[in-house]
Amino acid sequence: xxxxxxxxxxxxxxxxxxxxxGNAEPRIxxxxxxxxxxxxxxxxxxxQRRWWWAAGMVTVAAIVAALWVGETGxxxxxxxxxxxxxPTHRQAAEAPRGPMPRAPVTHPVKEVVRRHPGKQPIRxxxxxxxxxxxxxxxxxxxxxxxxxxxxxxxxPQKAALVARAQTDLRKLDEREMAAPRPRDAGSKSxxxxx
Amino acid sequence: MTAxxxxxxxxxxxxxxxxxxxxxxxxxxxxxxxxxxxxxxxDHADTEDATQETFLRVLRYEKKLARIDDPKxxxxxxxxxxxxxxxxxxxxxxxxxxxxxxxxxSPDAGAERVLxxxxxxVFLNRLIAALPETLRDPLVLLTLEEISPREAAVVLGISxxxxxxxxxxxxxxxxxxxVAWMNVRK
Numbered sequence: 047x048x049x050x051x052x053x054x055x056x057x058x059x060x061x062x063x064x065x066x067x068g069n070a071e072p073r074i075x076x077x078x079x080x081x082x083x084x085x086x087x088x089x090x091x092x093x094q095r096r097w098w099w100a101a102g103m104v105t106v107a108a109i110v111a112a113l114w115v116g117e118t119g120x121x122x123x124x125x126x127x128x129x130x131x132x133p134t135h136r137q138a139a140e141a142p143r144g145p146m147p148r149a150p151v152t153h154p155v156k157e158v159v160r161r162h163p164g165k166q167p168i169r170x171x172x173x174x175x176x177x178x179x180x181x182x183x184x185x186x187x188x189x190x191x192x193x194x195x196x197x198x199x200x201x202p203q204k205a206a207l208v209a210r211a212q213t214d215l216r217k218l219d220e221r222e223m224a225a226p227r228p229r230d231a232g233s234k235s236x237x238x239x240x
Numbered sequence: 241m242t243a244x245x246x247x248x249x250x251x252x253x254x255x256x257x258x259x260x261x262x263x264x265x266x267x268x269x270x271x272x273x274x275x276x277x278x279x280x281x282x283d284h285a286d287t288e289d290a291t292q293e294t295f296l297r298v299l300r301y302e303k304k305l306a307r308i309d310d311p312k313x314x315x316x317x318x319x320x321x322x323x324x325x326x327x328x329x330x331x332x333x334x335x336x337x338x339x340x341x342x343x344x345x346s347p348d349a350g351a352e353r354v355l356x357x358x359x360x361x362v363f364l365n366r367l368i369a370a371l372p373e374t375l376r377d378p379l380v381l382l383t384l385e386e387i388s389p390r391e392a393a394v395v396l397g398i399s400x401x402x403x404x405x406x407x408x409x410x411x412x413x414x415x416x417x418x419v420a421w422m423n424v425r426k
Contacts, residue, residue, distance in 0.1 A: 052419070053415075053419070056415060056418055056422070057415065060364075060414060060415060064379075064383045065383065065385075066361070067364070067383050068275060068384040068385070070278035070279070070284075070287070072270070072271060072284075072287075072288065072291070073284070073288070076270050076271070076274060076291065077266055077267055079292070080266050081266055083295070083296070084262065084295055084296065088259075088299065
């Protein structure tokens with residue numbers, strides 16, 4: 047066998063060997079396995095996307111709700127009225143009357159900003175109620191008191207006399223009540239003498 | 241309301257079309273993808289994993305699939321890259337697997353002939369593995385009957401002429417070394 051034949055043989059062998067080198071057959075069912083894997087991955091991605099969507103929607107809803115609560119909270123309550131004094135008694139609101147005008151009791155109303163308009167605790171109510179100088183709070187004059195005031199205004203001297211007489215009478219009564227009572231016998235004899 | 245329903249049905253139809261395209265690609269080209277991966281990895285288990293990974297990557301670009309001019313070359317390129325990346329990760333020597341699983345000789349051949357064939361195959365595999373990458377890749381790709389020099393050029397990102405010349409040069413190196421090895425054996 048000369049060199050050319052040998053080279054030819056090697057050439058042929060090399061061709062066959064290289065063909066064999068690239069000749070590989072997959073196991074049966076490769077396509078189905080690949081398709082199953084692809085489908086599984088597709089489902090996983092879809093599930094993941096759904097979760098992301100849900101999470102995104104929840105986040106957006108939470109942000110919108112927070113903004114809405116913030117808007118309604120600031121919109122429902124008016125601006126702070128510091129320094130605004132409001133009369134708390136009807137008398138203060140009315141015109142002054144008679145010689146004993148009652149001083150109008152005024153208190154600055156405390157501003158309490160409600161964060162939750164639906165719920166107002168009792169403690170807040172106590173804070174919002176005005177604090178009074180007199181307890182119990184003064185009530186308006188009844189009819190007799192009004193007549194007395196009118197009489198004093200029209201007849202001050204007579205009223206003074208009447209008042210003095212009433213005072214003396216009250217003092218006399220008090221003195222009699224305070225004095226010791228006479229014994230029963232003494233009283234009987236005195237009755238008999240009379 | 242009708243417009244929304246129409247839009248939804250169009251989207252569903254588009255998604256279905258994409259799914260069909262991918263399924264068709266799997267059915268048509270899975271064997272090619274497998275062979276490309278095997279030419280690089282030389283291990284059936286690794287090759288199957290690489291094939292799965294290739295199609296999972298295709299799934300990621302499923303929307304592009306309809307616009308690809310040459311799906312076969314595109315898939316071959318992805319398969320090649322996945323296999324090369326995997327080869328770098330695989331620690332064990334791929335040649336050892338091939339040593340035991342070479343081509344089966346014909347049953348009427350003599351025992352001595354069978355042994356010689358197996359020995360040659362193992363040696364050839366080692367020679368190919370020892371080739372520089374620039375020569376080995378074109379040669380390996382051209383051993384696949386489904387891959388033309390033009391497609392090999394697309395996969396490797398070089399010109400068709402470069403593919404041909406490098407494959408020719410690789411073949412020359414193999415022939416020279418085989419001749420030397422056979423002379424030593426005699």
